[in-house]
Amino acid sequence: MADFEKILFKNIDFPDQDKIDIYIKNGGYNALRKALDSMSPESVTEEVIKSGLRGRGGAGFPTGRKWTFLPKDSKRPVYLTVNADESEPGTFKDRELIEKDPHLVIEGTLLAAYAIKCGQAYIYIRGEFAFGARQLNKAIEEARAKGFLGKNILGKGVDIEIIVHRGGGAYICGEETALLTSLEGNQGYPRVKPPFPAISGLYSAPTIINNVETLSNIPYIINKGAEKFSAFGTAKSPGTKIFCLSGHINKPGNYELPMGIPLRELLYEYGGGIKDGRNLKAVIPGGSSVPLLTADKVDVRMDFESLAEAGTMLGSAGVIVIDETVCMVRAAYNLARFYQHESCGQCTPCRQGTYWILAILERIERGRGSLKDLDKLLEICENIEGNTICPLGDAATPSVKSTIHHFRDEYEYHITEQKCKVSMGPRFE
Amino acid sequence: MAENITITVDGRTVDVPSGTLIIEAARKLGIEIPTFCYDDRLRPVGACRMCLVEVEKMPKLIASCATPVAPNMIVHTDSEKVVKARKGVLEFLLINHPLDCPTCDKGGECPLQDNTYTYGPAESRYGENKIRFIEDSKNQKFDDIRLGPEIFLNRNRCIMCFKCVRIVRDLAGEADLGVFQRGSFANINVLEEIELDDEFSGNTVEYCPVGALTSKSFRYKIREWLLKKSPSVCNLCSDGCNMNIEWSRGEVFRHMARRNSGVDDGWLCDRGRYGFDLSRAQDRLVRPHIRRDNKLQACSWDEASALLSKHLQNIIDTNKGSEVAAVGSPILSNEEAFAIRRFFSDVVKSENVDFQTEYPKPIEPELLDLIGLDGSIKDLESDSTFVFIGCDPAVEHPVVSLRIRKAVSTYKAKAVFISSHDKKLGYFPITNIRIPFSAEAAAVNYLVSRISGKTTGDMADFKIDPDGLNRLADNLKNAGRIHIIAGREFFNHPDRAALLVGLIKLKKSTGAKLSILPPQGNFIGVSRFGLFPSLGHSFENMLERIESGEIKTMFVFGANPIDEYPDRKYIHDVLKNLEFLVVVSPFANATASLASVVLPQAMLPDYGGTFLNIEHRAQKFTPMTENPHSDVKPAWAILGELSSLLDMGNIWYSDSQVRKVMIDTIKEIEGLDNLPDNGVVIRFPAKDGYDPGDVSLAEPETPGIDYPYIMNWTPSAHHHGWITEKSDNLMRISGKQIAWMHPDDAAREEISDGQVLRIGTAETALNLPVIITTGVNKGEILIVNSFSANPVNRLLKKGRPTTFVSVRKS
Amino acid sequence: MWRDLKSVFWAIPKGLSITFRYLFRKSVTQQYPKNKPVLEDRYRGLHYLTRYDDNSERCVCCGLCAAACPVDCIYMEPAETEDGIRYAKIYEINELRCIFCGMCEEACPEEAIFLGHEFEFAAYERDDFIYTKEMLLANYDNIEKERVAKNIKPLIRKERQEFKTPAAPLGH
Incomplete structure (x- = not known):
């Protein structure tokens, strides 16, 4: 376990890190000072582009490049929204950052707002994170008292306001256009793109949406420079990533490690190995919305390109570990329940397709499936993918498709024998 | 600056302005892309995913209803992927759709049925x-x-x-x-x-x-x-x-x-x-009736026409045309109005022709050029400020108010209502400037003075709160396209002359458009084509002459003066004075029950003709081709038959024949004969700028102690006029008759919400439930809706411009 | 002359022999009305409107039979019961106009109208051939019900809206 100076979790377990005095003592708000003193907004953006930082919310889009999509001559104000609606199953990294080191999030937000010349930033936090919202609000007030936030920050004539907005409990509001619609006060329905939020987003004004983890990287980039940041990780996926280990692992939790770390190392060295010494069956590497990896692929490196080559995605790096005691049909059923419940209901394929998938899987779980159902499920998935307004439709299908692809025998056993191949007890009486 | 973009759809190129949606570009080529959620008048949502098309170089299928064209786009609307996607979408739509087609009203005109038949899967695989x-x-x-x-x-x-x-x-x-x-x-x-x-x-x-x-x-x-x-x-x-x-x-x-x-x-x-x-309707008249033994008895057309022609022949022979009067209604068609004027001036030789049974004073002839919409209905969307004086567009012109709502909601136009009670346009943001009842003329004068910077005179008499008007005047000074609109309350305003002067001055000082919009269906048409009275022969004059005994015969075409005239008792007594009253009406109503002869008039589905709307647009309406009511006739057919019996005048047998004669007589309406589907706007030459001179404002009346409240009334969107009361559907939908009262007044009188009140003048009273709201002024009562069981014109009195009422718990 | 006499002489017996031959053959004449004809199962005769097991009418007055009819002999007016069930207030078939093609039977989505085996419904007045809904239901109740029970034109759906059971809540 090579120790290295962490970017995000450097002070995460320092006592009282959420208080501003401790944060400043540990080097906080230096980046903000440096940026406001000696850097122009354009040079902040340049630095972020040079660092190669990619979005940490799941899509992996280069952050600096996204900032350059803003129109230069817009009459409307520019908005920044921080996506703290962390609802992807298996992901809990933003929660730790918000609850334990909220000032890091605030500083990252302020730096990003400065870079894109935004005067009003919103942090959209999921409603269930009540404690996190309190932490952020407290941190904002502390920062305002010290002059880091509000009017005339540090006397440099820069005004930036941050408002924390709590969501109502919808996974769909993590999708950027649904987040904007919800922030405007409407029901969280995604919008058709184009127009992209960078051109017409919140209140039809140019808007940038970034994930909490992405913005938390920016103070380090400004303090230590882009080269030091991109020294970590790989060429195309620089920097570190917080991997959320969960499932049948001995030491579940958040682990900040450089990009490109092999999965085996993550699971066995950092995660402590599979619980109760059992055998690994499958790993979902990037939150439930990506295809799973079977146990023989455990040597793959955890970065954007390697996982894409392996047929899956890094996504939000919520690593869900599945051991040999899990019936894959049950796992697919649980995930199908999630997606059916969270679908917003706007477009036909997702609204009806997720319901149909859940209905078929439930029928199989109740012991009334037929072998034709498997091909039906695959066709339904094909009809959903690519035909929806937002990526929730594309996120609902990989769990079904990859479990059928890799574990078809378990499904057939379920259907013909009406019980789990791995003897998991009946789901319904 | 909309440049044109060329795109290719299914191998054919088309040039469209930038910003056009792909689905509209395809429509221009005649390619119909199926959709469910797309409507070109509503904002696109892209929700149904039925309109997905394949665009080259794009990884996914694109929703053509929500995506504007880009240069050199190549679109395929019937490739394999698109066909599969459509089938998939329809299959998804049908999985939870109930098997209701036999009992569903939409069967036969259902886009889901039609699209499934054309693009959908033939069998269902859904087993849950x-x-x-x-x-x-x-x-x-x-x-x-x-x-x-x-x-x-x-x-x-x-x-x-x-x-x-x-x-x-x-x-x-x-x-x-x-x-x-x-x-x-x-x-x-x-x-x-x-x-x-x-x-x-x-x-x-x-x-x-x-x-x-x-x-x-x-x-x-x-x-x-x-x-x-x-x-x-x-x-x-x-x-x-x-x-x-x-x-x-x-x-x-x-x-x-x-x-x-x-x-x-x-x-x-x-x-x-x-x-x-x-x-x-239940009250529909389908047979002629003649009064015998003081009862109206059904008879045949021959009998009725014979009786009428005998009566008229008498009058014509003795040259007593001035003893005859004809009253039309503002929902008659253009041809009917023309035929009535022709018949009564050429055959009966009577000048007494009018249609304004709702107003105590007739409209000045010069006002005719000002009535109507200034500009076109479409132009309303691009006006930036609306000032409504005595007009409630949501009630009087619902569909045209949609254009105003679009201007307010989409283009951020401002809408201001100067009125004695609150008005609204849905929930869109508007401003209500409250003035006392009948103070519109004073308010307009105030605005004019303030805009031109002159002293505003003493408005204390009128008790107008100047704040709102001051703000409005400041806004109007640099407000872009301003549109001043007057409506129903203008026509029966107690101080109409002064209000008109004020409006014209306001128009001149702001450069605004001024529209005076009558609410009735063909007001402009019947005015232009014959029923506008000549000087001294208005309805008001007719009533005086009936009272004095000079006019003995009256023909009423479609109107119902007893329900419409603002003094029920007076009109009832006057009409009873007539020797011979002929009522041509589609319904049995209060006026018809006084008549000597009642003739059944044709209604909208029974005959053809043209109307003029507020834009002066002539539009044609056509009848059903099978009609069980063979005995109903439009006014021109009745008069045509009388003409043939009297052997004088035009024998009308079809509306197109009337139109031909109309065109020969009035040359501006050449297009009336061959109207396209959309109608045609007719421009009548305006007489030179009307300058009504200066008219001093009438003094506002003050209430006495016994009758301390001023009464005002308004119709509602679903119930406007006595005719809509005959429709069961509209009576089911329309609101009830209620009275608005200010909370301070209600507190003083100890009246609670919903209580039934007796609202009375010195002569008579109405009983209504009350709604307590700040939407009405203190000291005023607003009655919403008038029904024949509780008619508002019972409280009105001729010669009394402001009605004072008392309020008691009933 | 003798040849002619011979042919004349033998003409009558020759003809009568044919008659005698047929005299003792089984006749194909059906002695109607004493013996009724044997009809095939799918014989198309007088219409009948069916009922569900709980005695409610099947016909929902959807209009498909009238639309399918090639001679436009069906007239109907729908209405609604208090429970919101659509039924036919007026349903009439002009049996004189009808050509007994069976298109209505094929078009009906509710298994409501069929053509039965009744063909003996002569009447003296033309008006008596307008069969109202009550008459068509009576045809079913009194006559055709037994035939249907013998599975001649079997009914597949036994009760109203079998398919419309509410979905059990998923995922619980």
């Missing part, structure tokens, strides 16, 4: 249970829940296209409908305490792509393929919305919109849409 919504918060336990007095909703059939929500919320601005829940259990509904009862609810039924929304008046009545359609024009307000009368075997089943992008843009208000049952 279908979602079923049967309960809702109002404790209804049916699949069809009642959203309002007219609309039913079956949520099982809903395919979540959001058209109804967009129509009600974005277009009309009513917060009635909403989406509840999320995902596959999402359903459209109204909140517990709300009903879907705004003026445009019928449009949701017409544009819903499935049978989820149905209207009570058409429910389970007939199938679409059995209906014949006659293109027609609504005559219940002066907007002149185009519609189709859909009928079968001589019975009218519904009105559907017929899109005229210059007038209604495909929308119909509920008054015109559900007023179709007027032609089969």
Whole structure:
């Protein structure tokens, strides 16, 4: 376990890190000072582009490049929204950052707002994170008292306001256009793109949406420079990533490690190995919305390109570990329940397709499936993918498709024998 | 600066302005891309995913209804991927769609049926249970829940296209409908305490792509393929919305919109849409009647015409034309108005022809050039400031108010109402500037003075609070395109002359457009084509002459003076003075019950003709081709028959014949003969700038102690005039008759909300429930709706411009 | 002359022999009305409107039979019961106009109208051939019900809206 100076979790377990005095003592708000003193907004953006930082919310889009999509001559104000609606199953990294080191999030937000010349930033936090919202609000007030936030920050004539907005409990509001619609006060329905939020987003004004983890990287980039940041990780996926280990692992939790770390190392060295010494069956590497990896692929490196080559995605790096005691049909059923419940209901394929998938899987779980159902499920998935307004439709299908692809025998056993191949007890009486 | 972009669709190129959606570009080439949720008048949502097309170099299929064209786009609308996607979408739509087609009203005109037949899968693979919504918060336990007095909703059939929500919320601005829940259990509904009862609810039924929304008046009545359609024009307000009368075997089943992008843009208000049952009202007259032994007895047309022609022959022979008067109604057609004038001036030789039975004082002839919309209806969308004086567009011109709502909501126009009670345009932001009753003329004068910087004179007498007017005057100084609109309350304003002067001055000082809009269906048409009275021969003059005994015979065509004239007792007594009253009416009404001869008049589905709307647009309406009522005739046919019996004048037998003679007589209307579907705007030459001079404002009257409240009244959107009361549908939908009272007054009189009050003058009284609201001034009572059981004109008195009432608990 | 006489002489016996031959053959004449004809199962005679097991009418007055009819002999007016069930207020078939093709039977989505085996419904007045809904239901109740029970034109759906059971809540 090579120790290295962490970017995000450097002070995460320092006592009282959420208080501003401790944060400043540990080097906080230096980046903000440096940026406001000696850097122009354009040079902040340049630095972020040079660092190669990619979005940490799941899509992996280069952050600096996204900032350059803003129109230069817009009459409307520019908005920044921080996506703290962390609802992807298996992901809990933003929660730790918000609850334990909220000032890091605030500083990252302020730096990003400065870079894109935004005067009003919103942090959209999921409603269930009540404690996190309190932490952020407290941190904002502390920062305002010290002059880091509000009017005339540090006397440099820069005004930036941050408002924390709590969501109502919808996974769909993590999708950027649904987040904007919800922030405007409407029901969280995604919008058709184009127009992209960078051109017409919140209140039809140019808007940038970034994930909490992405913005938390920016103070380090400004303090230590882009080269030091991109020294970590790989060429195309620089920097570190917080991997959320969960499932049948001995030491579940958040682990900040450089990009490109092999999965085996993550699971066995950092995660402590599979619980109760059992055998690994499958790993979902990037939150439930990506295809799973079977146990023989455990040597793959955890970065954007390697996982894409392996047929899956890094996504939000919520690593869900599945051991040999899990019936894959049950796992697919649980995930199908999630997606059916969270679908917003706007477009036909997702609204009806997720319901149909859940209905078929439930029928199989109740012991009334037929072998034709498997091909039906695959066709339904094909009809959903690519035909929806937002990526929730594309996120609902990989769990079904990859479990059928890799574990078809378990499904057939379920259907013909009406019980789990791995003897998991009946789901319904 | 819209440059043209060339794109290729299915191998053919087309040039479209930038910003056009792909689906519209394809439509220009004649390629119809199937959709459910797309409507070119509503904002696109891209929800149904039926319009997906393949665009080269794009990884996914694109929703053509939500994506504008880009240069050099190559679009395929029938490639393999697209065909598969359409099949998939239809399969998804059908998995939870109930097997209701036999019992669903939409069968036969259902886009879901048609698209499934053309693009969909032939068999269903769905083997699970279908979602079923049967309960809702109002404790209804049916699949069809009642959203309002007219609309039913079956949520099982809903395919979540959001058209109804967009129509009600974005277009009309009513917060009635909403989406509840999320995902596959999402359903459209109204909140517990709300009903879907705004003026445009019928449009949701017409544009819903499935049978989820149905209207009570058409429910389970007939199938679409059995209906014949006659293109027609609504005559219940002066907007002149185009519609189709859909009928079968001589019975009218519904009105559907017929899109005229210059007038209604495909929308119909509920008054015109559900007023179709007027032609089969209980009070419908279908036989002529003659009064014998003091009772009206049915008879044949021959008898009635013989009696009338004898009476008229007598008058003509003795040259007593001045003893005859003719009163028309502002919803007669142009041909009827022309025929009436022709007959009475050429045959009977009488100058007494008018139609203004609702107003105590007739309209000045010079005012005729000012009546109507300044500009076109479409131009309303681009006006930036509206000032409404004595006009409530949501009530008087519902469909045209949609254009104003669009200007306010989409283009951020400002709408200001100067009125003695609060008015609204849905929930869109408007300003109400409150003035006392009948103080409009003073308020306008104040504005004029303030804008031109002169001293404003002493407004203390009029008790006007100047703050709102000051702000308005400042805004008007640099407000872009200003449009001043006066409406119903202008025409019967107690101080109309002064108000007109003020409006003209305001127009001159701001460079605004000035529109004076009459609410009745063909007011402009009948004024232009013959029923406008000559000087000294107005309805007011006629009434005086009846009282003095000079006029002994009166013909009433379509009007109902007893219900319309603002003094019920007076008009009743005057009409009783007549020796011979002939009432030509489609309905049995209060005036017809006094008549000597009653003749059944044809209604909108029975005859053809033309109307002029507020734009001066001439539009043609056509009748049903099968009619069980063979005895009803339009006014020109009746007069034509009398002409043939008297052997004088024109013998009219068809409306096109009347039109030909009209064109020969009035040369501006050359286009009237060959009207295109959209109608044609007729420009009448305006006489030189009307300068009514200066008129001093009338002094406001003060109430006494016994009758301390000023009474004002207003109709509502669904019930406007005595005719709409004959429609069962509209009576079911319209609100009740209520009175508005200010909270301070209610507190002083210890009156609570909903209590029934006796609102009375010295002569008589009405009993109404009261609503306590700040929407009305202190010391004023506003009565909403007038019904024949409780008619408001009972309280009005001729020669008394302001009505003072007392209020007691009844 | 003798040859002619011979042919004349033998003409009558020759003809009568044919008659005698047929005299003792089994006749094909059906002695109607004493013996009724044996009809095939799918014989198309007088219409009948069916009922569900709980005795409610099947017909929902959807209009498909009238639309399918090639001679336009069906007239109907729908209405609604208090429970919101659609039924036919008026349903009439002009049996004189009908050509007994069976298109209505094929078009009906509710298994409501069939053509039965009744063909003996002569009447003296033309008006008596307008069969109202009550008459068509009576035809079913009194006559055709037994034939249907013998599975001659079997009914597949036994009760109203079998397919419309509410979905059990998923995922619980």
